Amino acid sequence: MQNENYFRISFPSKSVNESFARMSVASFCMQFDPTIEQINDIKTAVSEAVTNCVVHAYPDSCGPVYITTRLKGDKLTVTVRDSGIGIENVQQAMRPMFTTDAAGERAGLGFAVMQTFMDKIKVYSKPGKGTKVVMTKNIG
Ligand SMILES: Nc1ncnc2c1ncn2[C@@H]1O[C@H](COP(=O)(O)OP(=O)(O)OP(=O)(O)O)[C@@H](O)[C@H]1O
């Protein structure tokens, strides 16, 4: 179909792959001739979503992270998914400054940042099953 395109990648939840993921989505987005602001917004949101998979999804281990990026008309959808521990209370997790990080190194602002830089984000999660973050942005 015209003006419809997608790509999929998966990689292990290693922090070294975060920049690869962010740059892959950004490269794919070049086909709609984005503004620098748009590309920076997308990179920032992807970075937060992937970092959450690296930091939270597989505590003390490593597991797969899947990204699907889809362009359809004026809409960009980026889905970041893991099969990790999941989130018990998604509403609570999405609240700014909520974090389960005991070491005090995290601000609890990842979801807030994704919400700020994309138009819409939806989080689906089940404890023990994993987490899926679907972010959409109008690129018209
Ligand atoms: N993929 C995930 N798997 C399991 N838990 C997650 C996942 N993503 C987020 N969470 C939970 O949601 C909480 C809030 O996430 P958020 O990104 O907003 O903040 P943070 O990661 O704790 O801090 P920051 O992003 O500011 O470094 C996390 O502390 C964690 O408990």
Ligand SMILES: [Mg+2]
């Ligand atoms: Mg985070």
